[in-house]
Each structure stands twice: as structure tokens, then as C-alpha cells.
Amino acid sequence: MSIIEKIKKLKKEKNAIILTHCYQNIEIDEVSDFVGDSLYLSRAAAKTNADIIVFAGVYFMAQSAKLLSPQKKVFLPNMNSGCLMADMIDVNNLRLFKRQNPDIPVVCYINSTAEVKSECDICCTSSNALKIIESLNEPKVLFVPDTYLGKWAQTKLKNVEVITFNGFCPTHLRIRVDDIKNARKKYPNAVILTHPECHSEVAKLSDFVGSTKEIMEFAVKSDKKQFVIATEKGVVDRLIRDNKLNNMNKEFILINENIICPNMKHNTLEDIYNVLQNENNEIFIDENIAQKARRCIDKMLNVK
Ligand code: 13P
Ligand code: SF4
Numbered sequence: 001m002s003i004i005e006k007i008k009k010l011k012k013e014k015n016a017i018i019l020t021h022c023y024q025n026i027e028i029d030e031v032s033d034f035v036g037d038s039l040y041l042s043r044a045a046a047k048t049n050a051d052i053i054v055f056a057g058v059y060f061m062a063q064s065a066k067l068l069s070p071q072k073k074v075f076l077p078n079m080n081s082g083c084l085m086a087d088m089i090d091v092n093n094l095r096l097f098k099r100q101n102p103d104i105p106v107v108c109y110i111n112s113t114a115e116v117k118s119e120c121d122i123c124c125t126s127s128n129a130l131k132i133i134e135s136l137n138e139p140k141v142l143f144v145p146d147t148y149l150g151k152w153a154q155t156k157l158k159n160v161e162v163i164t165f166n167g168f169c170p171t172h173l174r175i176r177v178d179d180i181k182n183a184r185k186k187y188p189n190a191v192i193l194t195h196p197e198c199h200s201e202v203a204k205l206s207d208f209v210g211s212t213k214e215i216m217e218f219a220v221k222s223d224k225k226q227f228v229i230a231t232e233k234g235v236v237d238r239l240i241r242d243n244k245l246n247n248m249n250k251e252f253i254l255i256n257e258n259i260i261c262p263n264m265k266h267n268t269l270e271d272i273y274n275v276l277q278n279e280n281n282e283i284f285i286d287e288n289i290a291q292k293a294r295r296c297i298d299k300m301l302n303v304k
Pocket of ligand 1: 036037038039111125126127169197211212213
């Protein structure tokens with residue numbers, strides 16, 4: 001039996017589902033029940049009736065799934081899968097940031113630990129950051145940990161001051177202004193689609209800035225034929241695959257071959273099989289922290 005067949009069989013036996021972020025190695029899609037960006041996967045985690053969730057993503061994503069499904073067992077296939085941006089803030093530097101900017105609500109990007117979420121007012125993802133900040137209806141908000149997503153939101157929101165923490169994504173920051181300029185020269189007819197975790201100068205030169213899901217939807221719906229994608233390679237791999245499957249006759253080009261999040265690539269099919277079989281790498285969250293962190297995510301999910 002192939003590893004894929006073995007995983008599918010175990011999933012059935014254990015009433016398990018696999019949630020997969022679209023930056024994961026593409027072969028994992030074959031055993032996945034849901035593949036998408038972090039907002040889509042958070043919602044899927046909240047709705048499922050499975051007994052077990054295997055989260056093919058990074059640690060904070062598996063923690064978020066556990067927060068939303070406390071009665072289920074949640075596993076991360078490979079415990080080395082952390083998010084470098086999420087690790088840039090902990091409760092100590094969050095508290096300092098709040099003390100330096102008192103009495104201002106804190107919006108917390110989902111790329112953060114449960115501990116950090118437990119001390120923030122509301123969560124957001126890159127798909128809904130603008131809507132969430134606006135929903136607070138406040139003159140100022142603190143935004144943690146990603147300074148660039150916060151700065152990008154500021155360019156779109158005129159009635160609120162967004163004060164950002166100084167975290168960032170090392171993978172998205174590898175995309176340079178010169179990459180965009182070179183792509184414009186090389187592919188003059190292409191549309192350049194960029195993730196808001198990129199540097200503000202990169203975002204400014206792009207044709208469209210959006211979350212993973214928004215980038216994928218834009219590319220599929222557009223009547224243009226050539227796209228340069230300024231985000232993680234997994235997105236481009238999936239666009240190329242779906243383009244072939246659906247005969248869309250479009251071309252997708254990764255802005256720079258180095259845009260690979262190393263932490264997203266740790267999970268393998270073997271790791272998924274092992275956690276399903278042995279039930280190791282389970283995610284546990286202290287109940288006190290979980291209650292407060294869950295409130296932070298629930299508030300986001302309740303914003304229509
Ligand atoms: P999305 O919210 O677009 O899925 O992004 C998650 C992430 O880690 C981006 O680097
Ligand atoms: Fe974290 Fe960046 Fe990797 Fe996304 S791409 S998981 S923000 S390190």
C-alpha cells in the first residue's frame with residue numbers, strides 16, 4: 001500500500017481530517033480534506049465533526065485549530081514547524097508594547113501564539129485585517145506582530161491610526177523592490193500579485209495586494225494570461241497545477257525562486273502517517289490561556 005493509501009485508510013478508521021495550508025509541500029494535498037489560507041482553515045477547524053485534526057501547517061495554526069475545537073485531538077505532523085514571525089513576539093514584549101501605548105485596543109494577526117492572543121482584543125488574518133480594524137471603530141489600534149501587514153492596512157484606512165509592533169516575515173521580506181522592477185521589464189504584460197507581509201515599497205509597486213486566498217482568486221477570475229506571484233512558492237505550485245487541470249491557459253511565475261518558507265516545508269507525508277498512527281505531537285493549551293485566546297479568535301469569526 002502506498003503512503004497515501006495508508007494515510008487515507010487511517011483517517012477513515014480514526015475519523016480524522018487533514019487541514020493543509022497552501023504553503024505546504026503540494027503532495028500533501030492528495031490526503032487533505034481542506035486546503036487553503038489561514039482564515040479558511042480556521043473556519044474549517046471550527047465546523048468539523050472529526051475526532052482528530054492533523055494540521056499540516058505551522059504551530060500557531062495547529063494551536064488555533066485546538067482553540068476552536070477544544071474537545072478534539074489536534075496534531076502537528078512535525079514539531080519543527082514554527083512561524084518565525086509568530087516567534088518575534090511573546091507576552092513580555094507584548095505587555096511592554098501595550099504599556100508604551102496605553103488604553104488602545106490590540107489587533108493580533110493570527111500568526112501569533114495562543115499566549116499572545118490571550119492578551120489581545122481581537123484576532124485577524126491577512127484576508128480580513130482591514131475589516132477587523134474597522135470593526136473596532138476606534139481612533140487608534142495597536143497591531144501585532146507584523147509591521148508590514150499593519151502598515152499596508154494603514155494605507156487603506158484613513159480614520160484610524162495603526163500603530164505596529166516590529167515583527168516581520170523573513171520569507172516575504174526576501175522579495176525586494178528590484179525583483180518587482182525586473183519582473184516588470186521581463187514580463188511587461190504580467191499582473192503582479194503580492195502578499196501584504198511584503199515590504200511596503202514592494203506592495204506599493206504591485207498591481208494587487210491580497211492574502212493567499214485573494215491572490216489565488218484574483219488569478220483564477222482575471223481575464224489576463226500572465227501573473228507574477230510575490231508570495232510563498234506553494235501558492236504558485238498550486239496555481240500551476242490547477243491551471244493544467246482546468247486548461248486555463250495561464251502562466252504563473254514565482255517572483256524569485258527563493259521565496260520558500262523553510263518552516264512550512266518540514267511536514268511530510270511520512271510525518272502525517274506517523275502522527276495519525278502514534279498520536280504523538282498533540283497540541284495542548286493551558287485552559288486559562290485557551291479561554292482568553294479563544295475569545296480573541298471568536299470575536300474575529302463573529303465580524304460579518
Ligand atoms: P494567509 O493568512 O494568507 O494564509 O497567510 C499565512 C501566512 O503565514 C503567510 O505568511
Ligand atoms: Fe511565518 Fe512567514 Fe512562514 Fe508565513 S511565510 S509561516 S509568516 S515565517
